[in-house]
Amino acid sequence: MPDRSTQFATFTVERDIAAPPTTVFRAFADLDAKRRWFGDPDGSDAAHTLDFRVGGREHSGDGSYTYDAEYQDIVPDERIIYSYGMTIGGNRISASVATIVLRPTDAGTHFRLTEQGVFLDGLDTNEARERGTIELIDALAASLVGAPAGADR
Secondary structure (H helix, E strand, C coil): CCCCCEEEEEEEEEEEECCCHHHHHHHHHCHHHHHCCCCCCCCCCCCCEECCCCCCEEEEECCCEEEEEEEEEEECCCEEEEEEEEEECCEEEEEEEEEEEEEEECCEEEEEEEEEEEEECCCCCHHHHHHHHHHHHHHHHHHCCCCCCCCCC
16 A cells, blocks of 8 residues: 655745736636647647636646646636646646736736645655746746737737
């Protein structure tokens, strides 16, 4: 029987993004826009689905891992709250709640993501998740360079 453990942790990632809140929000709400930064830039993950509404679900996976989310609260251009679980090799590695807050700035958007997670059985850690989240937010910001307000790029 495998060792069972739980590691609870919270982290926050903040970035100033040179795009207005409507553009940043759309990068989460539109599947094609999300694919550009969420690990599927060529659109080859046919399993990636997105139903972006309160109670809606998102799924992504490649056979070895899965990401399954449910949207708990959405305020257009201001806030997104979702809960999600991840598996690797059929083993659940974590369950989390993430809150994204978008605030307009003179230069674009102040982006803040806070994640509260439980990491299971030593298969994932808060440090690894925070590092991965930072990489995703950097990819999000890079995908929006030069995008006009509301654009799906």
